[in-house]
Amino acid sequence: MDRQSFVMTVPAGGTRxxxxxxxMLMVGLLLLLTLFILYPLLRVLFVAVSDxxxxxxxxLLNFFDRPLFREALVNSxxxxxxxxxxxxxxxxxxxxxxxxxxxRGKLLLQTLGVLPLVIPPFVGAxxxxxxLGRSGMVNLLLLRWFGxxxxxxxxxxxxxxxxxxxxxxxxxxxxxxxxxxVDPSLEEMAxxxxxxxxxxxxxxxxxxMLPGYVAGCLLTFIRVIDDLGTPLMLNYTKLLAxxxxxxxxxxxxxxxxxxxxxxxxVVLSLVSLWAARKYLGLSEYxxxxxxxxxxxxxxxxxxxxxxxxxxxxxxxxxxxxxxxxGILVLSLSRIWSFxxxxxxxxxxxxxxxxxxxxxxxxxxxxxxxxxxxxDIVLGAVxxxxxxxxxxxxxNLLDAIATMPLAIPxxxxxxxxxxxxxxxxxxxxxxPLTGSWVILVIAYSMRRLPYTVRACYAALQQIHVSLEExxxxxxxxxxxxxxxxxxxxxxxxLVAGGLISFMTSAVELSSTIMLVPKIELGPIAYGIxxxxxxxxxxxxxxxxxxxxxxxxxLCTYLTNRIFAGRSGSAFRV
Amino acid sequence: MxxxxxxxxxxxxxxxxxxxxxxxxxxxxxRAGEFYTFLGPSGCGKTTLLRMIAGFAAxxxxxxxxxxxxxxxxxPWKRDVGxxxxxxxxxxxxxxxxxxxxxxxxxxxxxxDIERQVGEALRMVxxxxxxxxxxxxxxxxxxxxxxxxxxLVVQPRVLLLDEPLSNLDARLRAQMRIELLKLQRDLxxxxxxxxxxxxxxxxxxxxxxxMSAGAVIQEGTPREIYEAPxxxxxxxxxxxxxxxxxxxxQATRDTLTxxxxxxxxxxxxxxxVHAPSPGRILLTIRPEAMDLLPPGEPADxxxxxxxxxxxxxxxxxxxQYEVEVGDTLLRASVTNPxxxxxxxxxxxxxxxxxxxxxxxxxxxxxxxxxxxxxVRSGQD
Ligand SMILES: Nc1ncnc2c1ncn2[C@@H]1O[C@H](COP(=O)(O)OP(=O)(O)O)[C@@H](O)[C@H]1O
Ligand SMILES: [Mg+2]
Numbered sequence: 001m002d003r004q005s006f007v008m009t010v011p012a013g014g015t016r017x018x019x020x021x022x023x024m025l026m027v028g029l030l031l032l033l034t035l036f037i038l039y040p041l042l043r044v045l046f047v048a049v050s051d052x053x054x055x056x057x058x059x060l061l062n063f064f065d066r067p068l069f070r071e072a073l074v075n076s077x078x079x080x081x082x083x084x085x086x087x088x089x090x091x092x093x094x095x096x097x098x099x100x101x102x103x104r105g106k107l108l109l110q111t112l113g114v115l116p117l118v119i120p121p122f123v124g125a126x127x128x129x130x131x132l133g134r135s136g137m138v139n140l141l142l143l144r145w146f147g148x149x150x151x152x153x154x155x156x157x158x159x160x161x162x163x164x165x166x167x168x169x170x171x172x173x174x175x176x177x178x179x180x181x182v183d184p185s186l187e188e189m190a191x192x193x194x195x196x197x198x199x200x201x202x203x204x205x206x207x208x209m210l211p212g213y214v215a216g217c218l219l220t221f222i223r224v225i226d227d228l229g230t231p232l233m234l235n236y237t238k239l240l241a242x243x244x245x246x247x248x249x250x251x252x253x254x255x256x257x258x259x260x261x262x263x264x265x266v267v268l269s270l271v272s273l274w275a276a277r278k279y280l281g282l283s284e285y286x287x288x289x290x291x292x293x294x295x296x297x298x299x300x301x302x303x304x305x306x307x308x309x310x311x312x313x314x315x316x317x318x319x320x321x322x323x324x325x326g327i328l329v330l331s332l333s334r335i336w337s338f339x340x341x342x343x344x345x346x347x348x349x350x351x352x353x354x355x356x357x358x359x360x361x362x363x364x365x366x367x368x369x370x371x372x373x374x375d376i377v378l379g380a381v382x383x384x385x386x387x388x389x390x391x392x393x394x395n396l397l398d399a400i401a402t403m404p405l406a407i408p409x410x411x412x413x414x415x416x417x418x419x420x421x422x423x424x425x426x427x428x429x430x431p432l433t434g435s436w437v438i439l440v441i442a443y444s445m446r447r448l449p450y451t452v453r454a455c456y457a458a459l460q461q462i463h464v465s466l467e468e469x470x471x472x473x474x475x476x477x478x479x480x481x482x483x484x485x486x487x488x489x490x491x492x493l494v495a496g497g498l499i500s501f502m503t504s505a506v507e508l509s510s511t512i513m514l515v516p517k518i519e520l521g522p523i524a525y526g527i528x529x530x531x532x533x534x535x536x537x538x539x540x541x542x543x544x545x546x547x548x549x550x551x552x553l554c555t556y557l558t559n560r561i562f563a564g565r566s567g568s569a570f571r572v
Numbered sequence: 573m574x575x576x577x578x579x580x581x582x583x584x585x586x587x588x589x590x591x592x593x594x595x596x597x598x599x600x601x602x603r604a605g606e607f608y609t610f611l612g613p614s615g616c617g618k619t620t621l622l623r624m625i626a627g628f629a630a631x632x633x634x635x636x637x638x639x640x641x642x643x644x645x646x647x648p649w650k651r652d653v654g655x656x657x658x659x660x661x662x663x664x665x666x667x668x669x670x671x672x673x674x675x676x677x678x679x680x681x682x683x684x685d686i687e688r689q690v691g692e693a694l695r696m697v698x699x700x701x702x703x704x705x706x707x708x709x710x711x712x713x714x715x716x717x718x719x720x721x722x723x724l725v726v727q728p729r730v731l732l733l734d735e736p737l738s739n740l741d742a743r744l745r746a747q748m749r750i751e752l753l754k755l756q757r758d759l760x761x762x763x764x765x766x767x768x769x770x771x772x773x774x775x776x777x778x779x780x781x782x783m784s785a786g787a788v789i790q791e792g793t794p795r796e797i798y799e800a801p802x803x804x805x806x807x808x809x810x811x812x813x814x815x816x817x818x819x820x821x822q823a824t825r826d827t828l829t830x831x832x833x834x835x836x837x838x839x840x841x842x843x844x845v846h847a848p849s850p851g852r853i854l855l856t857i858r859p860e861a862m863d864l865l866p867p868g869e870p871a872d873x874x875x876x877x878x879x880x881x882x883x884x885x886x887x888x889x890x891x892q893y894e895v896e897v898g899d900t901l902l903r904a905s906v907t908n909p910x911x912x913x914x915x916x917x918x919x920x921x922x923x924x925x926x927x928x929x930x931x932x933x934x935x936x937x938x939x940x941x942x943x944x945x946x947v948r949s950g951q952d
Contacts, residue, residue: 189722191628
């Protein structure tokens, strides 16, 4: 008897029934994802390319004739490009230091390096305005000492500044991982053949760490273009995302131009995603380390070099942590305007958000938890079907489930408004867009790619023979899943859920368009509303602190689960 | 090329990781053109030693000399010491050609010369026509050849090979072993080879340094190492000797008579240099030096131990026996068994071996090898 015949214990009838089950599951999932991801996107596209009579490219071409739109496009591309460029200047050296050098304070560098991601960018925008804004701390000092001020936070500059400080850890983390994966013997070999210093870096190290770096840049670029909260907070609207938002919210849901801007946004995301994938596919060289190489991890540094490294790291991290400090101080202040620091301190802001308007925090927990739950279930099932399933449609499922990576929040929200508006759902007593459920759906769909990925990775590590062994001992497929597969992939599930939870908790791009009424809004919305008025800034900041704590806690837990692989939650 | 071959000298070299010494007190002298092998079990410090010669690690003690220069402070890129890594370290982002051309480019060789020399180097390792391939399109054996060509093309003063054959399958390993031998003898390049495989070491080397726990235990030609192990460790690690405990009864000019703990006297013919002072010692006997006879048959002048066969395994070229003598298991390998009598499990037999096949090592490691920081150079 060959090995195969030992393993095939499921009788033929059982197998066939199972594949029927899988097929039903597959159809159900495809329908669900099509309804909430593909269809809204196609509707947006359809509106943009049609008029009363039929299909037309007129609207799309019109887009390029409008100076405002052209400017917004250029600005968005510029903001993305510059945030990537400045983010690289911050992130690449820090990644190199933290992987290649051994010094005291390295752990601190790695930990603090993740913190900018903990503060939602639009919250960071508010904080930075207090510190670097026209009448912020720094400019007040500059005025006092030199009689001049620097417009750090004006217009596009401010947007780019905030986004650089927020997103550079993406570049740093991905680069660091790539760099750490480079087999040291590859560099030593180059030294052995006479190469060193800058030439060694350029010819060997740099090409080998490029995949991670490119992934980090891609992530940054897409997020920056997609970011609606920061420009709105800084009151700068000549960018694509705010244009789409303003069109739809001020002119109306039937304004074609809003849809056209949405299509442009999606195209930009798709093109950069495609380009990066293509590049990464070309240069996909897994560097597997065989045997011990004997190379020491991280070179100890001393003297001048250490001083320089510490100085650069401290400077960069200091700047990137300014928003955290600013928001904390603001949340504790009653009056803070035209002065270096608040003049009156209070705990009243926390009282306000915890007792007078507790619904923001409560809603956030509810929505984000539900979204995370939905994502965990969908993620686990999809990952299982992709890896273990034996039915048609797996490529399609994978494609649709990955799609949200390239769909900006604004676009998804516009699609939802278009599709579900005026479509009464029994049991909700109105259309889906009139209920908070739409928020949960939007969150879970937007974060689905991350949970699918986490579950996929977890499931991939489980060798199929572990499951076969259980079946060999008489467990059917469902029992096998619950008794063997599920416990083994639990880590991945929880991690995926945490990522979903924390990113949903501070999501603003689609929230701001989909919140039916103020009492149904989550924290992100609350901050946005509070920050519209001068007296709301304190409570808004207090909500910001709550958001930071939530995200920080989840980041910490995720890293614990990923056993200290710092920042795993933020890698592509 | 051979004119460029260099000598390598280590003097009291030691390297520490944290509190523990990975290597300590190693002194040896590799002569120009030699094929010198570090042989020892995994973790005994072979790679560490090689890395110090290549310059990737600085000794914490002692000095590394290339010809007449002390190179402790010389960075790797200035040493001109070619190394082939155990993992091959083929750059995945470069083609085969670019990999091999790397060192020449660093040396600012002209484009035409690079073209020619890379071609020659690839021909030397039988990889013509592979220039344009990506490393991911190469088999393990081919990657190994690229690594070799890449190092040899720059004509280094010394060639360092870290377990170069360990990632290959058995057949390829045997083939590469021969090719490597021919290549080295043709080029006449000073070569230091690291392996844990005694067969490889014996087949390739002009001299071998057997290492254990960060120290060199014995240095010598393959024959010396195999035939006259001076330490228990060497006897066991190289060739898996049988060991018998005993006490020296009588020592004449060329023969020792030893009362073994089995209660039988064994005679050992050993050169007087190795004769230890009377006392407790270990006798070493190679399995293939032993013969098996039916119990009654005379053994002439040879030593004779009576025992019982507990296992036998026919292997074609030899039959492996395990024979229980008293409370000791002896391994005997009867070579070229065609026509000889086959013993079965349970048979009573006499294990016989000549006095010239008996080696003697101290029961405890020699004093000097217990304290590895003592310099042991230029033995024999
Ligand atoms: N970079 C390192 N850090 C700490 N210990 C090391 C390092 N490299 C080697 N060692 C230790 O030094 C000893 C010798 O290692 P190595 O030279 O690689 O042995 P071998 O090559 O003989 O297998 C081992 O105990 C190993 O664990
Ligand atoms: Mg080794």
